[in-house]
Amino acid sequence: MYPIQNDCNIYISGHKRTSLSEETSLIQHFAKNNGISLDYYSNSDFINKFQNDIANLIGFKEALFFPTGTMAQQILLKVNADKTKNRNFGIHEKSHIYAFEDNAYKHLHRLKEILVGQPNKPYLVEDVKNISEKISTLVIDIPYRELGGIPIPWDELEKIKDYCKQNNILLHADGARLWECASYYKKSYKEICKGLDSIYVSLYKGIGGMAGCFLCGNSSTIKEAKKWKKRHGGKLFQETILIASSAYQFDKRLREMSLYYKKAQEIYNKCSDFKELTFYPEKPLINMFHVHMKITVEEAILMREYFKNKKGIWLFNNVFPSQLKDNKSYFEIYVGDILLDKTISEVNTIFELIAKYIKPLLSE
Amino acid sequence: MYPIQNDCNIYISGHKRTSLSEETSLIQHFAKNNGISLDYYSNSDFINKFQNDIANLIGFKEALFFPTGTMAQQILLKVNADKTKNRNFGIHEKSHIYAFEDNAYKHLHRLKEILVGQPNKPYLVEDVKNISEKISTLVIDIPYRELGGIPIPWDELEKIKDYCKQNNILLHADGARLWECASYYKKSYKEICKGLDSIYVSLYKGIGGMAGCFLCGNSSTIKEAKKWKKRHGGKLFQETILIASSAYQFDKRLREMSLYYKKAQEIYNKCSDFKELTFYPEKPLINMFHVHMKITVEEAILMREYFKNKKGIWLFNNVFPSQLKDNKSYFEIYVGDILLDKTISEVNTIFELIAKYIKPLLSE
Numbered sequence: 001m002y003p004i005q006n007d008c009n010i011y012i013s014g015h016k017r018t019s020l021s022e023e024t025s026l027i028q029h030f031a032k033n034n035g036i037s038l039d040y041y042s043n044s045d046f047i048n049k050f051q052n053d054i055a056n057l058i059g060f061k062e063a064l065f066f067p068t069g070t071m072a073q074q075i076l077l078k079v080n081a082d083k084t085k086n087r088n089f090g091i092h093e094k095s096h097i098y099a100f101e102d103n104a105y106k107h108l109h110r111l112k113e114i115l116v117g118q119p120n121k122p123y124l125v126e127d128v129k130n131i132s133e134k135i136s137t138l139v140i141d142i143p144y145r146e147l148g149g150i151p152i153p154w155d156e157l158e159k160i161k162d163y164c165k166q167n168n169i170l171l172h173a174d175g176a177r178l179w180e181c182a183s184y185y186k187k188s189y190k191e192i193c194k195g196l197d198s199i200y201v202s203l204y205k206g207i208g209g210m211a212g213c214f215l216c217g218n219s220s221t222i223k224e225a226k227k228w229k230k231r232h233g234g235k236l237f238q239e240t241i242l243i244a245s246s247a248y249q250f251d252k253r254l255r256e257m258s259l260y261y262k263k264a265q266e267i268y269n270k271c272s273d274f275k276e277l278t279f280y281p282e283k284p285l286i287n288m289f290h291v292h293m294k295i296t297v298e299e300a301i302l303m304r305e306y307f308k309n310k311k312g313i314w315l316f317n318n319v320f321p322s323q324l325k326d327n328k329s330y331f332e333i334y335v336g337d338i339l340l341d342k343t344i345s346e347v348n349t350i351f352e353l354i355a356k357y358i359k360p361l362l363s364e
Numbered sequence: 365m366y367p368i369q370n371d372c373n374i375y376i377s378g379h380k381r382t383s384l385s386e387e388t389s390l391i392q393h394f395a396k397n398n399g400i401s402l403d404y405y406s407n408s409d410f411i412n413k414f415q416n417d418i419a420n421l422i423g424f425k426e427a428l429f430f431p432t433g434t435m436a437q438q439i440l441l442k443v444n445a446d447k448t449k450n451r452n453f454g455i456h457e458k459s460h461i462y463a464f465e466d467n468a469y470k471h472l473h474r475l476k477e478i479l480v481g482q483p484n485k486p487y488l489v490e491d492v493k494n495i496s497e498k499i500s501t502l503v504i505d506i507p508y509r510e511l512g513g514i515p516i517p518w519d520e521l522e523k524i525k526d527y528c529k530q531n532n533i534l535l536h537a538d539g540a541r542l543w544e545c546a547s548y549y550k551k552s553y554k555e556i557c558k559g560l561d562s563i564y565v566s567l568y569k570g571i572g573g574m575a576g577c578f579l580c581g582n583s584s585t586i587k588e589a590k591k592w593k594k595r596h597g598g599k600l601f602q603e604t605i606l607i608a609s610s611a612y613q614f615d616k617r618l619r620e621m622s623l624y625y626k627k628a629q630e631i632y633n634k635c636s637d638f639k640e641l642t643f644y645p646e647k648p649l650i651n652m653f654h655v656h657m658k659i660t661v662e663e664a665i666l667m668r669e670y671f672k673n674k675k676g677i678w679l680f681n682n683v684f685p686s687q688l689k690d691n692k693s694y695f696e697i698y699v700g701d702i703l704l705d706k707t708i709s710e711v712n713t714i715f716e717l718i719a720k721y722i723k724p725l726l727s728e
Binding site: 006017018019020021022024025027028031032035036037038040066067068069070071072074101102103104107108109204210211212227230231232233235236237238239240241242244245317 | 375381382383384385387388389392393396399402404430431432433434435436438465466467468471472473513551568574575576587591594595596597598599600601602603604605608609681
């Protein structure tokens with residue numbers, strides 16, 4: 001059960017919380033200015049155009065809306081499995097598909113994961129070469145969120161693309177946070193995606209929409225994916241509102257990504273000196289990072305409640321066990337427009353409060 | 365591919381077409397008046413309350429939002445199959461699950477349908493008694509849309525409920541148009557649903573929302589269904605907007621259902637005398653009926669284009685082959701607020717135009 005977090009005044013991670021009233025007001029403005037009609041089972045000029053725009057932006061033939069990435073990605077794996085007559089796919093154990101989707105690909109499509117690489121770092125081309133079984137698809141994350149937002153280094157990414165091509169492995173990217181990676185790679189989205197067979201990109205997360213994503217690929221892949229979208233129950237009566245909730249702010253968010261990135265660097269430079277807190281990666285590679293703590297997950301949840309109730313500060317949605325030496329838990333910070341609009345002094349004060357809360361727990 | 369129907373001035377079936385701007389404006393008003401927050405993976409006071417309200421209204425323990433009925437109903441069948449260790453379910457061949465979902469229940473859950481009754485009428489308790497194989501679940505439609513909106517007669521419905529209970533068959537209703545049936549049965553929704561183990565009800569169709577539905581059942585069923593909702597990729601980041609698009613007009617629509625019903629009766633009494641058109645059922649039982657024609661499906665599609673281009677009238681979204689003697693095709697009329705606000709003379713004129721268009725085709 002996720003926490004209801006409406007009562008706080010101060011948030012840290014992600015973009016500013018808005019109400020349904022504020023959000024519909026923004027969408028209404030966009031809809032009126034652009035004369036947007038409602039679709040009938042996804043058929044609409046507005047949706048077609050936005051799908052095409054995104055596909056063009058990242059260099060794919062077609063894009064197809066899905067209500068969730070969970071649906072889009074298992075369908076992509078199923079389509080590839082049917083195409084290659086091979087149910088195996090390679091994946092990193094920190095990938096969302098493997099770690100957080102309750103084995104949906106097994107339950108619904110009888111696919112089988114082959115874990116690749118090591119748990120605590122992105123894989124390199126050598127890891128891919130070491131896969132012992134024949135796989136239909138290799139899934140790479142751009143970037144690895146669960147590792148603190150670490151992308152595969154460019155050289156390795158290029159080598160993986162080449163290796164997959166030479167070995168008839170379909171290369172799919174979980175690009176839930178692709179938009180966040182341009183500053184790291186210093187490449188266009190098209191260059192980053194060149195050589196991938198398919199990618200899933202999110203319309204909420206960094207973009208700030210209400211729900212949904214695009215699966216991008218070639219025409220035959222998207223044609224098959226459409227059939228499975230219907231079978232999964234993903235073909236909504238009207239998709240327009242969800243897509244519009246992303247479209248109205250899409251360009252602005254992409255423009256701001258480099259600002260979020262710079263702010264993350266600045267926060268690292270000025271706010272990472274509390275000995276109770278360990279930032280990971282040591283220096284943020286994109287506009288997100290993890291904050292590791294020497295308190296347990298349970299203690300961290302109590303801390304969250306304390307900050308919510310006593311200070312009106314919402315610290316994080318999720319907290320996980322830490323894999324770092326001497327640390328026990330961590331939470332994620334996504335630098336979005338919340339932190340962009342805070343001064344470094346304000347941000348520092350929040351970390352200081354957290355450090356102060358933790359300190360006495362460690363000396364007990 | 366569904367037609368894009370934005371260019372017409374006159375519609376017949378369903379509720380009035382609105383733009384995204386108009387619709388978000390109405391939702392915004394509702395959201396502001398009710399102080400509605402956005403959810404985080406479905407967790408919100410607003411969603412919880414609306415789900416509870418609907419569950420209470422129709423007499424179930426719990427209700428769970430799904431983005432589509434296709435997802436909700438195959439999941440219900442899967443949950444029941446696991447519970448009873450039996451993959452067979454009984455269904456009428458005109459039910460949506462069997463007729464229009466591309467065998468999703470087979471592809472994704474390896475379930476097996478056992479067809480019950482006769483193709484062109486709702487089934488009676490005798491049909492259910494004649495099922496030769498053991499089934500986990502019996503699916504009944506309340507009402508049968510594809511038969512022209514015909515509900516199972518009350519006595520038979522009660523007998524089917526009793527029979528299923530006595531024979532340990534879980535009884536599930538496709539209640540996509542349950543809201544339309546109160547005037548026919550002259551019963552409350554609770555009375556209609558009493559004795560069902562589960563039901564799916566729509567939030568768009570008669571209600572006019574943008575997408576989605578509720579699956580209602582007991583706590584253990586809904587608990588299992590939640591797991592499968594996530595696996596299917598049905599757990600949207602934010603569901604609020606879709607649910608609000610229905611909630612803001614829900615009470616009004618339920619109140620108007622009896623007016624739609626009366627209007628359907630009136631249209632039948634005053635507009636069904638064109639010999640080129642055959643209304644089915646002979647007298648509408650709910651606020652919908654079929655109009656059968658002696659022209660083919662292909663001719664009917666040409667007619668739709670003609671009316672769209674020459675008269676700005678959108679006749680129908682879909683047209684199907686007719687099962688009636690001497691007829692070749694039919695389309696559906698759902699009496700919603702479009703026809704409610706038209707005079708009988710206006711409605712008659714439209715049928716007259718259709719009859720006039722068809723007449724010369726028949727004498728060729």
